[in-house]
Amino acid sequence: MDDARHTPVLVAPVLALLDPQPGDTVVDVTLGLGGHAFRLASAVGADGLLVGMDVDVRNLQIAEQHLSSASCSTVFLRENFARMGEVLAEAGVSGADIVLADLGVSSTQLDESIRGFSFQQDGPLDMRMDDRLERTAADLVNQLPESALADLIYQNGQEHRSRRIAKEIVRERKVSGIRTTGRLSEVVCRALRVNPASRRSKIHPATRVFQALRVAVNDEMGVLDAFLDQVPRVLKPGGRVGVISFHSLEDGRVKWDFRARQKAGVYEILTKRPVQADDEEKRSNPRSRSAKLRVARRTEGHMD
Numbered sequence: 001m002d003d004a005r006h007t008p009v010l011v012a013p014v015l016a017l018l019d020p021q022p023g024d025t026v027v028d029v030t031l032g033l034g035g036h037a038f039r040l041a042s043a044v045g046a047d048g049l050l051v052g053m054d055v056d057v058r059n060l061q062i063a064e065q066h067l068s069s070a071s072c073s074t075v076f077l078r079e080n081f082a083r084m085g086e087v088l089a090e091a092g093v094s095g096a097d098i099v100l101a102d103l104g105v106s107s108t109q110l111d112e113s114i115r116g117f118s119f120q121q122d123g124p125l126d127m128r129m130d131d132r133l134e135r136t137a138a139d140l141v142n143q144l145p146e147s148a149l150a151d152l153i154y155q156n157g158q159e160h161r162s163r164r165i166a167k168e169i170v171r172e173r174k175v176s177g178i179r180t181t182g183r184l185s186e187v188v189c190r191a192l193r194v195n196p197a198s199r200r201s202k203i204h205p206a207t208r209v210f211q212a213l214r215v216a217v218n219d220e221m222g223v224l225d226a227f228l229d230q231v232p233r234v235l236k237p238g239g240r241v242g243v244i245s246f247h248s249l250e251d252g253r254v255k256w257d258f259r260a261r262q263k264a265g266v267y268e269i270l271t272k273r274p275v276q277a278d279d280e281e282k283r284s285n286p287r288s289r290s291a292k293l294r295v296a297r298r299t300e301g302h303m304d
Ligand SMILES: C[S@@+](CC[C@H](N)C(=O)[O-])C[C@H]1O[C@@H](n2cnc3c(N)ncnc32)[C@H](O)[C@@H]1O
Pocket: 006, 007, 008, 009, 029, 030, 031, 032, 033, 034, 035, 036, 037, 053, 054, 055, 056, 059, 079, 080, 081, 082, 102, 103, 104, 105, 106, 129, 223
């Protein structure tokens, strides 16, 4: 069932650690194209239930089609995982054996230039995973005061040259608005005085700025915190949660959340260190290079 456009990352450790069993209820809050979900659905079998959530309507449609042959019951919801608890209650799902979040963008989102996530292809500066959101990356780039823009680039992108970049953006936008990914990428390269074609570093000079804007447009840290908060109430005792993250801002939050809840007796951490792709997976699927999986098990005790 693999969609050639999106190969799920870390499939073997996801299945080994989340350990789906026949009859389990699985909640995949980042359904994407359904790569992980399909494998989890196969393992839970006819008596199991898969709940798939995504904010991206196109991905949800593709996943739904792919999962139409799954043997288990399925429920598909166009929802933000920040509302996971409420949404599951509304859908009548009373507890989950497995919760999986595979954060970030899917390759369909990166590959479609019109979505504006990629500096590799020119497109409108959008970056909304959910097209119901009002604010695009272009709005932030063209409207934020210089100091707020610099802070956003520094905090969400961990880019220490943020002030120089924000200054150049503001200079440029006074001349003509910055409306496309290509234009923004040029402005960042000019601010950093690098020629992307002859650069030495493996990562594109605009990578961190694009990450920063995407995180802000989709409030990625806010929704991750809201999600992490709800997981213990959604998981049945003994249930497992897995989170795959792609940058240290996300991974740090997951690490500290799991640790704090382990200390409080709510979780047992099953991954002392985050699980990463082996060399073969990194070679065959470049997206897996920065993936980190952390898994925790909800303890048997009661929660307040
Ligand atoms: C990396 S992809 C998931 C890929 C999926 N595991 C697979 O195997 O095909 C991440 C997906 O999560 C969705 N997403 C990101 N943030 C979300 C949020 N806050 N709530 C719901 N879905 C979200 C994106 O739209 C994207 O489709």
